[in-house]
Amino acid sequence: MTALASRADAWLRAACPAERLAAVRALVGAYATVYVLARFRYFADLSGLDRAAFAPVGAMHAWSGPPAAWLSWVFTAVALASSFALALGVRHRVTAPLAALSLLWIFSARSSWGKVLHTENLLVLHAAVLACAPAADAWSLDARRAAAPPEPASRYGWPLRAMSVVTALTYFVAGVAKLREGGLAWLSGAPLAEWLAWDAVRKAELGSMHSPLAPTLASHGTLTAALAAFTLAVELAAPFVLASPRAARAWALSAWGFHAGVLATMAIGFFYPLTFIAYVALFDVETIVSRVRARFSGRPR
Amino acid sequence: MGERARAWGVTLVLGALVLSPLARRQGADTDDFPLSHYPMFAAAGIGHLVEVSSVRLVHADGREERAPLVAVGSPEPMVAKNIVRDAISRGDAPSLCAAVLARARGPEPTGDVVGARVVTATFDARTYFRAPSPRPVSRVVQAECGALVRPREGL
Numbered sequence: 001m002t003a004l005a006s007r008a009d010a011w012l013r014a015a016c017p018a019e020r021l022a023a024v025r026a027l028v029g030a031y032a033t034v035y036v037l038a039r040f041r042y043f044a045d046l047s048g049l050d051r052a053a054f055a056p057v058g059a060m061h062a063w064s065g066p067p068a069a070w071l072s073w074v075f076t077a078v079a080l081a082s083s084f085a086l087a088l089g090v091r092h093r094v095t096a097p098l099a100a101l102s103l104l105w106i107f108s109a110r111s112s113w114g115k116v117l118h119t120e121n122l123l124v125l126h127a128a129v130l131a132c133a134p135a136a137d138a139w140s141l142d143a144r145r146a147a148a149p150p151e152p153a154s155r156y157g158w159p160l161r162a163m164s165v166v167t168a169l170t171y172f173v174a175g176v177a178k179l180r181e182g183g184l185a186w187l188s189g190a191p192l193a194e195w196l197a198w199d200a201v202r203k204a205e206l207g208s209m210h211s212p213l214a215p216t217l218a219s220h221g222t223l224t225a226a227l228a229a230f231t232l233a234v235e236l237a238a239p240f241v242l243a244s245p246r247a248a249r250a251w252a253l254s255a256w257g258f259h260a261g262v263l264a265t266m267a268i269g270f271f272y273p274l275t276f277i278a279y280v281a282l283f284d285v286e287t288i289v290s291r292v293r294a295r296f297s298g299r300p301r
Numbered sequence: 302m303g304e305r306a307r308a309w310g311v312t313l314v315l316g317a318l319v320l321s322p323l324a325r326r327q328g329a330d331t332d333d334f335p336l337s338h339y340p341m342f343a344a345a346g347i348g349h350l351v352e353v354s355s356v357r358l359v360h361a362d363g364r365e366e367r368a369p370l371v372a373v374g375s376p377e378p379m380v381a382k383n384i385v386r387d388a389i390s391r392g393d394a395p396s397l398c399a400a401v402l403a404r405a406r407g408p409e410p411t412g413d414v415v416g417a418r419v420v421t422a423t424f425d426a427r428t429y430f431r432a433p434s435p436r437p438v439s440r441v442v443q444a445e446c447g448a449l450v451r452p453r454e455g456l
Binding site: 009012013042048049050052053055057058104107108111113114115116117118120121122124125128129132133154155158159161162165166169170172173174176177178180181182183185186190191192194195197198199200201202203204205206207208215218 | 304305307308309311312315316319320322323332333334335336337338339340341342343344345346347348349351353355367370371374375376377378379380381382383384386387388391393397400404422424426427429430
């Protein structure tokens, strides 16, 4: 193995406490549970959609036409139950793959009517990584059977690295798309200003919520140029900050700021990143959970 | 499967899948899920004219209002918008018009909604928010259904 390959292997398979991966699993599972529960009918009831408008994406490529109406109810119920099981760490080897597949199915089905929504991509990809990982060896119902808490090991580290790689590459692809579609003109801020105004008008006409900041912002070229540069920097820099934990965490905060800005200026809520759960794999999240637990358990009765 | 093989296998396969849309032809029509090339807001030079297709319910006095999104087919505004756009491009605007009107009125129509129109309106984004009641630069009626009355002047 060359020195570079050894370094890459050491980075990918760095030893890590089982509790860190478990905390990430619990948070991703809890997010998926709440998300599916809050939009249960939206995902389950496809009966009102025009069958002629079916344009399959993702898992729906396997279907020759719109799936039977009852099937979406079943898959949504399975997604809800298995996401909850993922959060609790119940029968992880079975429920985690089930959660990943059923989430992929219901999100694919909903995006197969002419409008691909991008708010759920990372959640599905993260669930896929967790489905391949021993993420319920701690802080789970499965782990209650274990005699002793597991030692830190590389098997708990690589899934977090894999989730980070997937996260970073997702942003990178979005940045490359802007350069390919818009070229360097995107950096001028003019395309962003046009999109802000265009999106606000479209939403106002469709009866959707639009940001009151958009029209004002769209008329300030310097501001939109700065925001465009910030957007491209966040997206294109993502893969290059992974090697340094400190840089990766700074990037995560910037990416969160980017989504907060998108929410404020375009009224588009990417809730998975906005809750910060999309980035927890980059942090020593178990120490935060331990501190919170210690604080509450140390309270005088 | 050994742990090293699994670690590298999962990371490389998922990483390659996430990057794979870059090899596809770009454009909104080639988008997919969850492997996307994120075409939204990527293009430059879209201009200031915004074309929006929607279904309008028409009241007995000629007044128009936007049809509820659920009646169009989705509570999600962007999905509803695409349902209308796709129906127009397929030549199905008349049947969409009838379906939305039926859903909006319900099984036992009560209000004074007498018909519906599928409309494509174009707005100027530069002036839209300055006007108290923005008017379209142009407006094309794609389909009408129900017992319609003449629209109010200026609409």
